[in-house]
Amino acid sequence: MTETPIALARWASFHVAGREVVVAGQPPREVTFTPGSAPARIDPNGTYLVGGMYAQVMEPAPKRGAVPLMLWHGGGLTGACWETTPDGREGWQHFFLRAGWEVVVSDAVERGRSGWMRIPEETGGVPVTLTLENPWERFRIGPGTPQEGRVFEGQQFPADAASWRNFILGCVPRFTTTDALTLEAYGALLGRVGPSVVVAHSQGGFFAWRAAQEWPDMVRALVLVEPASTGLAEKVAALAGIPVLMIYGDFIEGDARWPTIRARGLDFAAAVRAAGGQVDVVDLPAQGIRGNSHMIMMDRNSDQVAGLVQGWLAGRGLWR
Template sequence: MRLFDTKPRGVPFATGADVPLTLRAQGSFFIGGRDIRSDALSAVPAYAPSGTVVVDQVYVRFAVPAAVGGPPLVLVHGCCLSGQAWETTPDGRPGWDEMFLRAGFPVYAVDQAWRGRSGAGIAPAANGDGPLPTVFSAGREDAWTVFRIGPRFPEPYPDTLFPVDAVGELWKSMVPDFFYALPTPNPTVPALSALARRLGGAVLVSHSQAGLYPFQAAEAARDGIAALVALEPAALPDPAGDLSAFRDLPVLIVYGDHVAASPRWAPRLALARAFVAAANAAGGRAELMSLPERGIRGNSHMLMQDRNSDVVAELVAAWIGRERPHGAGGAAGRPIGGA
């Protein structure tokens, strides 16, 4: 199945792990970060409380397929999760990073700043003085409804496509979240800008809490940003604001099912519709993809982990192929590293 006008091409998203996956390169690196001096680094007598540490860095795990057939994708996870959310599904199927690799896309999956493998110090992000930063962990009872697995814990929607029998693996993957301790824009935003520039034409793919970050990166500078894909973004730019940054920029916003019944997500879907209309009126190339409106029912908030995650990935890949984002693929086949 051919997804792009360029060669070489990848393999279908439904292809299983029994087909060998050949890579040109893989690895990891950090991008961004800054040094701070703190007198509150340690409460352990064996380690000095004063010293200099790095904060705001972003961990990037990358893989480049041997046969590159699409632009590099940067995958940015949402609340209470890490880049692991893209690596595999709770029931053990390939995650989006493997699916897109098999289809010919170089994939760069990040951990947000102060999250997961990006690290989180106990020194406050601002200057190392004062109380410990605000941090929270989301309980499964709230996550169940926020992720729209079901209307109330532990009852699933009858048609849910989330792999409920394996939900315990999702709970294991959730990590402490420093979101409320960090400035606006989140330090992840300039890191995304730097990564896009280095890749020379990347599609930034965000989910939920991170939904706004690629839009903020594009508002700061369009260099290296070929397109934006936002899976159920928790926030978007103000439709009544200046949207000139999105002129001629391909933008896809994807929403799953049972949104109307959610006091949290129904207003956000309405905002997405308003943003798409306003962005296009300002010369944009924005599209809202509502899966139920396409006859695809039962998707949760965790679109990349639902049982039809390959179908959703295929729709996203087909959109990228149709849009053929300007400038995509400048460094698609070249691994990068360094800050």
């Protein structure tokens, strides 16, 4: 699909959500913003906005998706993970634009262009920042460290030294204390854009489940790429009218965490089905699609998996 130029009818960006927080009783201080400039007196007291979310929307011409398609990123990442791959290929944003979907890419609360805006003061917690080594094992790239360069046999992630550095450069600090603000912002995003398909990765899958339970009329379908968690068991009935596709990659069986994460996800899928919902689960290796890491949308066969998603959405009558 990459040989076809993308024609856009509309390209815009905006921020949604945000709460007002009043700070009082703090001492002022002097700050020199730029070396060599005059210092400025900063009074930290006043009204702040926290919990905002940035979103970018691209509408292709012609448009074939019945509703917009949102791309929600995972933990420690931003919406940039959907835009391009570490080795410079086009990401899923381009794939679905070329297929005729209006695509909405967002940066969650405290990430990327959404900004922090007094997040530590208002929610507590310490930001978690990834080392160069941490995701190598956790995202199922290979044993050892990236410096050693050993990858699992058949690995599809572009794991050469330059691509790995590009990937880590795209990782950002995350908090574990902003879930309520983030869910609220995703609700505001759905309210601004309207009913949509939600494609979510990893931590984004947790928010996608929860958003669909809170605002089921705003979610036409869920595509969960290795969701890191589930929705609420007591609200499982809210998902009965929303078709769900769950996708899992390779190298899970020998991993320290992912067998448990996947088992919990499959148990929740069974609960959704028992409540009258429809959940399709794709195990990529079982389908003959092998070598996928946790970062499926960045793997070298990412277009093949995106094509699987596209076919599933078309089969639900969401593409014309």
